[in-house]
Amino acid sequence: MPLKTFYYARVSSREQNLDRQLEAFRQLGANEREIITDKESGKDLNRPGYQALKSAMLRPGDVLVVKSLDRLSRSKADIKNELQWFRDNGIRLRVIDLPTTMMELPDGQAWVFDMVNNILIEVLGTIAEQERVTIRQRQREGINAAKAKGKHLGRPSISKPDNWDEIIMGWKSGEFTARDAMMKLGMKKSTFYQIVQQG
Template sequence: MSTTKVFGYIRVSSKDQNETRQQQKMLNKGIDERDIFMDKASGINFDRIQYQALRERIRQGDLIYIDALDRLGRNYDDVIKEWKYITRTLKADIIILENETLFDSRKFRDMGDMGKLMEDQFLSLLAYVADQERKKIRQRQAEGIAAAKAQGKQLGRPAVTLTSLNNDQAKILQNNFILWKEKKITGVQFMNLLGLKKNTFYKIMKEYDKATKT
């Protein structure tokens, strides 16, 4: 006889590292840490390493806790498809903690065909809201980038130049430039000392070489 397992699934975006709140909710439900799966990834699709690992472990009768529906995913069609795969194909259950009184697939299962109809309606509504929120986020990002460009602002990290090196980097450059030119240290060693990437390193070396000859 198989034993029912209880799992927790957590997702935070790569820009939002605050997984502690979701994790604590799972622990409060008595879920073992080894049965909590967490991805730091976009919710646009289900190509997530830990989610796929969880999916492989789910068996009939198992229960999966998720903090909110948008933690499962943000794509309208995919969320509905995945929910139905877990609850109807695998015959496991999902509880959404944010809407626990409403979104507990066990309640819908007990109501038979009428439960399926109600579940579909509620799921479609919430998945639609999650999908629209994702689109709004993308629109706001695009508008922000366009506005910044219109104002002549530089996006991303500022480029590192010879004049932007800090005091420690400037000293390392001065003390090791000749050694590098005479091939007494390698380029990899030198760029590691400076903490620079390859393209930036060679650009600054060119600038410094030119500056010392003028």
């Protein structure tokens, strides 16, 4: 049975688009049926498209093409484990951004490409993981800096109307219902209870 080639594309969120990766695959002659996509974070491997590839589609002798190594994962440990899984299952991984992985292998020369690819993959896996750590660190530093400046993070607090205290007192004493209080204040239910929780 002839070997098959599959293509895997991933972006981290629903807002991002896959166009750049899909265009690179089409230039290699991919058709839509061969392309599997995920819109999920690269922090772990629990993604429906990728898991379907591994469990139901890829067979020994098949080829899997990705645009760059971090589309597989941003974790160096996960990348190494996946590469081992591909090797153990006889699946050839090709990474468009790593030209040596795209070459056809002459008989007897496979070990040279394997050696070069393993070095590249090790280095790029380290870089991908470092990028993830740096992004998290920058986010933490940004939050700390905002807090230090006294900025409120999260939903902004809603200002109370002038007659708030008077109406709330009447509501709490049972003079009128919460619905009456909302009407008197001209507020939606969600806003009313949000201010009540703020105290």
